[in-house]
Amino acid sequence: MIRKIISGNEAVATAVKLARVGLTGIYPITPQTSIIEKLAEMKAQGEIQTEIVRVESEHSAMAATYGAALAGIRAFTATASQGLLYMHEMVWWVAGSRVPVVMVVGTRAVGAPWNIWNEHTDFTSERDSGWIMAFASNPQEALDLTIQAFRISEDERVFLPVMVGMDGFILSHTKTNVLIPDQEQIDDYLPPRRQPYVIDPEDPVEIGNMFPPEGYMKLRESIHLALKNSEDIIRQHGREYNKKVSPMIDYSTLNSSYRLEDADYAVVLMGAWAGDAMEAIDVLREKGIKIGMLRVRYLRPWSEKEIRENLEGKKGVLVLDRSTSFGRGGPLYIEVKSTIRDTEVKDIVTGLGGVTVGKSDMIYLFSKFVEGIKEDVTWYYPKEVGKLDVRTPRDIE
Amino acid sequence: MTLGLREILNKHNSLISGTAACPGCPENMAMRMLGMGLGKDTVVVVVAGCSSIIQGNAPYNSYNLPVVNIAFAAGPAAASGLARAYKQKGKDVNVVVWAGDGGTADIGFASLSGAAERNEDIIYVCVDNEAYMNSGGQRSGSTPLGAITSTTPEGKKENKKNLPFLMVSHNVPYVATASVGYPHDYIQKLKRAKEIDGFRYIHVLTPDPYGWLFDPSRTAEIAKLAVQTCYWPLFEYYNGKITVSQECLHCLDKRTRRPIKDFLSVQGRFKRVKEDDIAKLEKYIDDMWEKIKELM
């Protein structure tokens, strides 16, 4: 293993290289673009064998990736925001086909209006599509989870596509220390590709013609069960990754906790801002406030077991959502609230469209929460911004 | 290139009896001929359309080839992925996109254009029944002027989008038009396409008895009539030049063309067509043949 200072996007490209991906469908969209640029560069320099298809849309990026996967080779794509929404149809089609595919989403806000900055709404809007959905909190995890995604996706007990989320810009463009595994380690960890069926003239199989109602429903239930059953399998492959590749980040659980065991209060969130939250928690702990954090690493499967074990019995749970489900709280809040009983859950929706929520905001928010918040769902604007004149026109002459 | 009957009889049977197609279905004819032309080392990507349904229900499928069913706009891209994967695996496979006129002229055009521009090693077959027949016959970009469809009850006001020319403009290695009325011509074109590398486009006219409103027993006859009246040309574009099939050499001279009315009058969909519409259609046909002559 070597340690390098690389960006989140470079880390993902490196994972694609290490996983010996056979084909990548690429289409540019900020902030994911430098993943595909890096792959194209690696290809031009002969560092990777990956076939690169430079398609004309995200819809086609997923379709080309899907085609290659059906033909029996490891396939990858990456996108964000409008691009993910544009390929939404194919996202579902791939999951329905049960063909192993891996995609990275460099999360970004969704228009209108245009906004290129970080937000998780693009990612969470695919929550019901049947994909396994992991979310990284730093470039190292983006690399590790992308490699594990292939392992999980190609496990016969799973056979579902896997999506890895990564905060746009905040992780995708941050250069930081990343431990890059050796090719031998990954070759040892990642066995040759397996998939439930291959489209090949040698044994004509057809995928996707009409299924009658009961048959269709049975297929849907199968996705449901495979997703539920994947929980243990993800832990298993996580432990194996820790053993064979790197013990640095503990992957034996679907979610990651911080100072939670003896905590009275818990914060639940997903993604890069977990780092700032940990700093805030340390400050509050020094002040005698017993608070901890649960970081959601897998939105799907949603480990009810882990969520309950970690959160039930706390005096209160505060969810930080970087995405929206308009008219309700954020998606994480809805998930948490539907999972735990007898514990008060409050939601803060913030950080949308690139709004910066740092350590000091978190200290403020967590303290307020411990003091008691009335509203179930609060939309929070950082203090500094609050002082600014947020110009949002309302009246048009 | 000749094609004896004996050879055809021995060719791969790409369609198995008991399909879910309507009786007299021209797409079924086209699919059978596809197998005769390309043989069994063929993978078909079927985009949404009649062909999605024709295959019938699980646990079986009427297409005797590996088939990838896929969303409307995704065919050429999925085929790109498949073709490149087979190449990587060292397999010689004909990857075919099988799409209707809606999937080609309308919703799938960006994907088609992209794959053509990249010169992907695939064969794109457009089976053109000139409307969204699978959803009950709504107009598409490929519906001809004057035709009644369920969304143009008064007759379509615009001309048919000329896809073969659009594909010629993409500078792809091979573009051909065919009609299920002339199986030998169509099969020969498939065989030629098979020998060429890169993006190949074949546009087959498939008259639909239920959308065009004629007796299903006449499917092949109408498909021939379209060619005889010069409404539908049979040509090949290859090495930068168009070659017109012998079945429609007479169309090159306006004076020897059979009147378009002979084609229109046998179909219910043109029953409201007026004289000035016929003039417009004739103009469309004139312009088309002028363009063909330019490229010969």
Place this chain on the structure above:
Amino acid sequence: MSLLLDYQYFPITKPGKGAGGKTGSWRVVKPVVDLSKCIGCKACFMFCPESTIVPKGGKVTVDYEYCKGCGVCSNVCPVKAISMVSET
């Protein structure tokens, strides 16, 4: 691949007859081949949209189990050897 766990199902199918049903029942008129007239040109075979014309001994027979009775074969026969006969 025969590894299917009890909860695993995939949306795949195999080529097989009658995927659209026993389509012979759709028929209201049926093609009857007059073998004395048939010249064995196989035009009916070529155009049959249902693969239900079966070449046999230089001539043809019809697979009535799946023939939908569209009449294309009758229409394309150059010697009018196939007539469409009412099923009732």
Place this chain on the structure above:
Amino acid sequence: MLEIRFHGRGGQGVVTASHLLAEAAGYDNLYSSSFPIYGAERRGAEIEAYCRISDSQIRVTSPIQEPDYVVVLDGSLLHLSNNVYRGLKSNSVILANYGSEIKTDKKIITVNATKVASELGLIRSGWPMVNVIMLGSLIKLTGMPSIESLEKAIRDEFDDKLAEINMKGVRKMYELVEGRRYNVLTT
């Protein structure tokens, strides 16, 4: 943890400077993270980039609010807006590329990097490129990362010729300031 905020204009290599510093720290076996203010970069527009260096894992991901050092690649920004002075602590230091000394209550160290870059012929699209050579003065002030590690990072980034010229500039800029040899990581 050492927190450094870079200011400059689009096209001046602000992001590259920050990345190179992070990479150099990496060669010193330190932890580092570097990122630009997220946005569409436009030539001439004000740009910020952030670099954190630490001897333990860096967890925070948000932009630097209270920098230890502020590096200003374009001296005109000192007068243009208040951004440069945002969130300064009592011991924060501003290192600015500026033609003369500035009398102010803030700790501003000025260096004429434009002159050095011009002399070396470090010009791109009509602008003297001071982004890399400014790091020479910066690492003298911070005492880390080492000039050897910075050289490695520079050689990774540029071709031999450009790396050589930049290194000349780095060494010159290194000599221009007085070193402050205390361990900033633990302050």
